[in-house]
Amino acid sequence: MKILVINPGSTSTKIALYENETATTEKTVRHSADELAEYQDVADQDEYRLKHIKETLEEINVELEELDAVVARGGLLRPIPGGTYKVTETMINDLKQAKYGEHASNLGAIMADILSKELDIPAYIVDPVAVDEFEDIARYSGLPELERLSQSHALNMKAVARKVAREMDRSYEDLKLIVAHLGSGISVAPHYKGQMIDVNNANNEGPFATERTGTLPVYQLIQLCYSGKYTEKEMVERVLKKGGVYAYMGTKDIQEVEEKAKSGDEQADMVLKAMTYQIAKEIGAMATVLNGELDAIVITGGMANSQYIVDQIKERVSFLGPVKVEAGEEELEALALGALRVLNGEETAKIY
Numbered sequence: 556m557k558i559l560v561i562n563p564g565s566t567s568t569k570i571a572l573y574e575n576e577t578a579t580t581e582k583t584v585r586h587s588a589d590e591l592a593e594y595q596d597v598a599d600q601d602e603y604r605l606k607h608i609k610e611t612l613e614e615i616n617v618e619l620e621e622l623d624a625v626v627a628r629g630g631l632l633r634p635i636p637g638g639t640y641k642v643t644e645t646m647i648n649d650l651k652q653a654k655y656g657e658h659a660s661n662l663g664a665i666m667a668d669i670l671s672k673e674l675d676i677p678a679y680i681v682d683p684v685a686v687d688e689f690e691d692i693a694r695y696s697g698l699p700e701l702e703r704l705s706q707s708h709a710l711n712m713k714a715v716a717r718k719v720a721r722e723m724d725r726s727y728e729d730l731k732l733i734v735a736h737l738g739s740g741i742s743v744a745p746h747y748k749g750q751m752i753d754v755n756n757a758n759n760e761g762p763f764a765t766e767r768t769g770t771l772p773v774y775q776l777i778q779l780c781y782s783g784k785y786t787e788k789e790m791v792e793r794v795l796k797k798g799g800v801y802a803y804m805g806t807k808d809i810q811e812v813e814e815k816a817k818s819g820d821e822q823a824d825m826v827l828k829a830m831t832y833q834i835a836k837e838i839g840a841m842a843t844v845l846n847g848e849l850d851a852i853v854i855t856g857g858m859a860n861s862q863y864i865v866d867q868i869k870e871r872v873s874f875l876g877p878v879k880v881e882a883g884e885e886e887l888e889a890l891a892l893g894a895l896r897v898l899n900g901e902e903t904a905k906i907y
């Protein structure tokens with residue numbers, strides 16, 4: 556089985572070719588803020604990103620016709636259980652309208668659908684960002700009409716949690732973990748015996764991140780919304796794409812900010828310290844969801860590559876339990892294996 560794996564992130568498109576369980580190629584195409592700024596909506600980037608995917612296949616001498624299936628990271632859909640889903644028209648309609656929000660992962664199913672129709676092969680998504688395993692108590696926000704939504708890095712958090720469980724010689728379904736994914740957005744989730752029973756919404760709650768504000772002071776936010784300074788679209792962009800580290804430092808490159816901090820830039824140092832302070836606070840809050848009983852805290856995602864960032868978080872949370880670092884992400888493999896389970900008949904694809 557030759558499976559094309561597509562993972563569209565906020566700043567990159569990760570592409571892999573799998574031959575059964577083995578990755579024969581993995582490539583990350585980085586997209587600059589200027590390139591992406593040309594597109595009004597996330598869904599408009601489909602042809603631009605597909606061009607990069609097709610060029611990658613050409614570089615490795617793979618004809619499109621050789622592919623047996625395509626699998627992609629799933630986006631902001633209605634809240635659904637985890638698993639592998641067939642890409643369907645209903646799913647595509649919700650994603651194109653951004654019915655549950657704008658996010659780069661919405662492009663996964665959209666691009667997989669185009670290729671699936673072009674090549675007459677099946678298309679799937681696995682553990683999309685909309686995976687919802689909340690306990691009901693976690694759904695309360697404080698206003699009945701605003702229910703909290705589970706929108707997170709579910710795919711990577713679950714894949715990494717399983718990996719850590721294997722390393723601990725335990726089963727994921729036996730463990731109590733807090734997993735913090737530090738990417739363009741940040742998710743901090745308590746995993747209780749294989750279920751992600753709470754998580755800050757990585758789009759608009761919790762710590763500020765590379766490009767996102769996270770939780771904001773709500774009264775001041777209302778005042779800003781009604782100040783006449785910004786349209787609704789501009790406010791959404793400010794919260795999702797132009798907030799967080801970017802708003803303070805004018806860059807989404809955390810390595811650049813770290814270098815500045817290390818060379819004595821006080822603003823850079825404070826911004827990183829404030830972000831790691833908020834991440835540690837969120838981990839502390841999630842520890843209460845597990846009544847303080849946890850087997851490990853797992854730090855993962857792109858920013859987990861930074862010892863500087865990891866050390867600052869560890870300093871504040873180590874008292875809660877052992878901290879394990881799984882830098883980067885396991886998303887491409889998790890996607891490929893999710894598709895393979897369906898292609899091999901071990902699992903039936905769910906319908907959205």
Ligand SMILES: Nc1ncnc2c1ncn2[C@@H]1O[C@H](COP(=O)(O)OP(=O)(O)O)[C@@H](O)[C@H]1O
Pocket residue numbers: 563564565566567737738739740765807808809810813856857858859860861883884
């Ligand atoms: N070595 C590193 N040190 C610090 N930050 C890093 C490093 N590598 C990647 N990052 C940061 O990680 C973030 C991207 O993480 P990733 O998990 O790939 O996210 P996404 O898929 O959400 O774009 C970016 O903000 C990037 O600057």
Ligand SMILES: CCCC(=O)OP(=O)(O)O
Pocket residue numbers: 564565658659684706707708738739740741757758
């Ligand atoms: C919306 C949740 C997923 C998320 O934030 O992903 P990125 O960090 O890749 O933007």
